[in-house]
Amino acid sequence: xxxxxxxxxxxxxxISILDExxxxxxxxxxxxxxxxxxxxxxxxxxxxxxxxxxxxxxxGRNLANKIDVALN
Amino acid sequence: MNIPEGAKKIVLAGNPNAGKSxxxxxxTGLYVDVSNYPGTTLEISYGEFEKNxxxxxxxxxxxxxxxxxxxxxxxxxxxxxxxxxxxxAVNLERDLFLxxxxxxxxxxxxxxxxxxxxAEKNGIxxxxxxxxxxxxxxxxxxxxxxKTGLDKVKGGIDLARIGNICNEIRLKLDPLTKRLGxxxxxxxxxxxxxxxxxxxxxxxxxxxEEIYLARRERVNQVIEEVIQKSSSKxxxxxxxxxxxxMPLTGIPxxxxxxxxxxxxxxxxxxxxxxxxxxxxxxxxxxxxAVRHVVGQIIPNTSILGKILTGExxxxxxxxxxxxxxxxxxxxxxxFFLAIFEDSGYxxxxxxxxxxxxxxIGLNGRAVIPLILGFGCVTMAxxxxxxxxxxxxxxxxxxxxxxxxxxxxQLGVITGLLxxxxxxxxxxxxxxxxxxxxxxxxxxxxxxxxxxxxxxxxLPALRPPRIGNIxxxxxxxxxxxxxxxxxxxxxxxxxxxxxxxxxxxxYLQNLLAPVTVGWLRLPPEIATVFIMGIVRRDFGAAGxxxxxxxxxxxxxxxxxxxxxxxxIASVLxxxxxxxxxxxxxxxxxxxxxxxxxxGLVAQVLNVFGRSSNTEGIAxxxxxxxxxxxxxxxFKRFYKTITAQI
Numbered sequence: 001x002x003x004x005x006x007x008x009x010x011x012x013x014x015i016s017i018l019d020e021x022x023x024x025x026x027x028x029x030x031x032x033x034x035x036x037x038x039x040x041x042x043x044x045x046x047x048x049x050x051x052x053x054x055x056x057x058x059x060g061r062n063l064a065n066k067i068d069v070a071l072n
Numbered sequence: 073m074n075i076p077e078g079a080k081k082i083v084l085a086g087n088p089n090a091g092k093s094x095x096x097x098x099x100t101g102l103y104v105d106v107s108n109y110p111g112t113t114l115e116i117s118y119g120e121f122e123k124n125x126x127x128x129x130x131x132x133x134x135x136x137x138x139x140x141x142x143x144x145x146x147x148x149x150x151x152x153x154x155x156x157x158x159x160x161a162v163n164l165e166r167d168l169f170l171x172x173x174x175x176x177x178x179x180x181x182x183x184x185x186x187x188x189x190x191a192e193k194n195g196i197x198x199x200x201x202x203x204x205x206x207x208x209x210x211x212x213x214x215x216x217x218x219k220t221g222l223d224k225v226k227g228g229i230d231l232a233r234i235g236n237i238c239n240e241i242r243l244k245l246d247p248l249t250k251r252l253g254x255x256x257x258x259x260x261x262x263x264x265x266x267x268x269x270x271x272x273x274x275x276x277x278x279x280x281e282e283i284y285l286a287r288r289e290r291v292n293q294v295i296e297e298v299i300q301k302s303s304s305k306x307x308x309x310x311x312x313x314x315x316x317x318m319p320l321t322g323i324p325x326x327x328x329x330x331x332x333x334x335x336x337x338x339x340x341x342x343x344x345x346x347x348x349x350x351x352x353x354x355x356x357x358x359x360x361a362v363r364h365v366v367g368q369i370i371p372n373t374s375i376l377g378k379i380l381t382g383e384x385x386x387x388x389x390x391x392x393x394x395x396x397x398x399x400x401x402x403x404x405x406x407f408f409l410a411i412f413e414d415s416g417y418x419x420x421x422x423x424x425x426x427x428x429x430x431x432i433g434l435n436g437r438a439v440i441p442l443i444l445g446f447g448c449v450t451m452a453x454x455x456x457x458x459x460x461x462x463x464x465x466x467x468x469x470x471x472x473x474x475x476x477x478x479x480x481q482l483g484v485i486t487g488l489l490x491x492x493x494x495x496x497x498x499x500x501x502x503x504x505x506x507x508x509x510x511x512x513x514x515x516x517x518x519x520x521x522x523x524x525x526x527x528x529x530l531p532a533l534r535p536p537r538i539g540n541i542x543x544x545x546x547x548x549x550x551x552x553x554x555x556x557x558x559x560x561x562x563x564x565x566x567x568x569x570x571x572x573x574x575x576x577x578y579l580q581n582l583l584a585p586v587t588v589g590w591l592r593l594p595p596e597i598a599t600v601f602i603m604g605i606v607r608r609d610f611g612a613a614g615x616x617x618x619x620x621x622x623x624x625x626x627x628x629x630x631x632x633x634x635x636x637x638x639i640a641s642v643l644x645x646x647x648x649x650x651x652x653x654x655x656x657x658x659x660x661x662x663x664x665x666x667x668x669x670g671l672v673a674q675v676l677n678v679f680g681r682s683s684n685t686e687g688i689a690x691x692x693x694x695x696x697x698x699x700x701x702x703x704x705f706k707r708f709y710k711t712i713t714a715q716i
Contacts, residue, residue: 020281021138021460022527027284028133029529030165030292041314046427047436047526049317054194055166058317058423060435060526 001071003048003064006039013037015068022063029057036072080124082229085149085174086158087167088131089416089531091186093540094216095158096128099226115547116144127152133529134170135177137265139458146265149174150256154232156225157183161191161198161213162532164299168291171207175235176245176287178255181209182232184225188213190532194307197300206294208236217537240286244279259283309533316420316533326421329412334486337404342487345400354396359388375572384567390560393613394553401483402447403549409447410544414536418443419528426526432512433467433519434459435526441468445476448552450640452476453648460524466649467515467523473637473645474661475508480556480609485629488615492622503630506696507668559639563603563610570602590670591631592677593624600628604635611635623676631669636661 006012013036017023023033030052031037040051047058059067084092100119117128129148130141137143149155155174159167164185174181183204191198204211210231214221237245241259248258252272260268262277263284269276315321363372363381370377381388412418418440426436438459445452449472456468477485489497516523570576580587580598587597596618604611611632620628636642636658646654 022525024281024284025133025138025527027281027288028166028169030169030288032285032288041317043317043423043427044319046319047317047423049423049530053165054162054196054532056313056530056532058419058426058436058526058528058530060426060430062430063525063527 003067003069011072012069013072018066080153082126082154083152084128090158090160091216092158155179155181161188172287180232183211184214186214189215199298203298209233238290313533317423322424333408338486338490341404350396354392379568386564390564398480402479402552405479406545406548410541411536414540416531416533433516433523445472447479449478453644463521464523477633481612484612592673627673634665
């Protein structure tokens with residue numbers, strides 16, 4: 001499924017990120033393909049906040065549609 | 073910057089908000105030089121540090137060419153003799169990516185593992201000796217704001233070591249390092265950095281992702297070993313962070329924050345403080361003194377006297393405006409901006425408003441230049457470079473020039489609006505917002521392509537630190553005065569010459585059909601607009617001295633806000649967008665400003681200036697309607713294009 005379908009509190013594994021620039025930046029933040037993160041918050045119709053340890057990242061909804069994830 | 077013979081270049085590097093500036097201030101003391109990095113508005117601080125030079129760099133997550141900050145950090149780090157890497161222990165996993173990248177570049181590094189107390193509070197226990205052994209560099213635990221460990225870092229600079237380079241990377245790196253003679257340059261070429269490749273006469277490498285992944289894996293492995301316990305508790309700051317980004321709670325929090333800002337800047341600073349600095353000090357003491365002194369040599373009634381000390385005098389009006397009126401207001405805005413930035417609130421505002429901004433072809437990130445625009449439009453126009461696509465930069469820069477009033481202007485506007493009542497302030501805000509939405513929506517639909525999406529780091533919320541805030545506020549305010557004064561003087565000179573030669577009255581008459589007929593304002597308002605071409609705040613300040621009805625003030629403020637940006641911004645506009653696009657944008661601001669201003673005037677006129685409340689309701693409804701129509705236009709446009 002894609003990231004925008006994830007519900008708040010669910011733990012997920014990042015399967016693939018399409019855009020290369022985004023993929024590279026996500027690696028810096030520690031969210032490489034294959035890493036396990038938690039959906040911390042979902043802004044209605046807006047960004048999705050992912051958490052990994054103490055790191056929080058907000059991802060726009062349109063981008064979330066293009067990130068494949070799996071429930072962990 | 074001059075580096076004395078034999079001095080080493082010691083560079084402070086780290087992620088945003090790691091606490092570098094505390095180290096910088098502690099190490100350098102008084103002898104600090106702040107300068108703009110060539111071609112950017114980013115300030116780089118240099119300081120003497122014992123016999124060496126200490127250079128601060130912008131906070132980055134890695135060094136590459138993604139934005140100005142990274143490019144500058146990249147070049148400064150690559151030219152360093154020693155790097156002090158300040159790391160936030162709370163976000164070790166994220167921060168170590170940069171650390172490892174600097175290690176891979178072959179520079180000697182010493183790490184200050186900062187905020188170690190906060191990490192412990194969060195249940196993170198780090199095996200410091202093991203971390204040091206794994207990375208191959210000395211690691212010193214610090215709590216910078218309490219000055220703990222700073223001396224050890226200071227005394228340990230010479231212990232900096234070249235760390236353990238990632239194995240996978242080393243294999244690729246070695247042959248190229250031999251060829252280029254610099255491991256740092258070789259690394260960036262391999263990582264496909266266009267600028268570094270070009271200056272070494274190489275094609276950008278294609279192994280960026282491979283190297284990044286290897287580095288990330290290495291960092292995760294180190295983390296696994298050195299972090300003994302990690303129980304992430306959801307404390308108060310986490311909860312508050314969540315409340316700030318959810319619309320139901322986040323919007324009231326944002327409104328409250330803006331309201332406090334309005335109260336303090338619009339009412340307290342614009343009223344009490346400016347009343348003192350402008351009224352008592354400048355108009356009461358300074359101006360008569362200057363007139364007296366100058367008058368001894370040059371008669372005040374002569375042409376030169378008028379230019380120097382007349383109504384629009386360079387020595388009188390310019391100085392009064394800059395120091396008496398604008399300085400306190402600008403400092404107030406930068407103070408709040410610094411609080412938002414330092415506390416970690418700014419990226420949360422970006423997350424909150426992301427949805428809204430995607431509607432006008434931007435993403436949440438654009439809130440940073442837009443908010444910065446409320447500080448200084450010129451500076452904000454340059455920071456539009458941090459937006460990831462050409463399309464977004466175009467939209468953002470036009471909206472900045474059109475609808476965002478800079479701090480100086482906003483200060484004057486807030487003061488004027490506070491004087492005519494909150495209903496007018498609300499009306500002003502709604503009209504400007506309606507223009508923003510309409511223009512943004514139209515641009516989003518007319519410009520080809522699509523805008524990039526939000527990806528932003530949300531640093532842990534923390535109480536803002538007064539030292540940081542004061543440094544940012546004074547630094548930016550100083551830059552403002554430095555930048556604004558010559559332009560103001562130019563404007564004053566222009567107006568004085570126009571006045572003395574009679575051109576001013578001629579222009580007033582020439583513009584009368586527009587100003588008097590269409591905007592329904594007194595003819596003298598033309599002066600304000602002429603001043604506004606130089607700087608909008610300069611024009612807005614001019615309004616302070618005119619007697620207008622509340623409705624007139626509103627019309628004048630709306631028109632002036634939408635009016636052309638200041639000369640400095642226009643110069644940046646030409647530089648960033650090219651001549652053709654810049655000219656179109658510049659003319660468009662004229663047309664939109666007078667069109668909307670006149671519309672407000674005509675609507676107010678038709679629906680009774682006498683009964684204010686009714687008139688306001690109508691204007692409100694009218695602009696609400698425009699905003700709705702523009703949304704419909706979007707749907708309509710989409711259907712049309714879909715059919716074609």
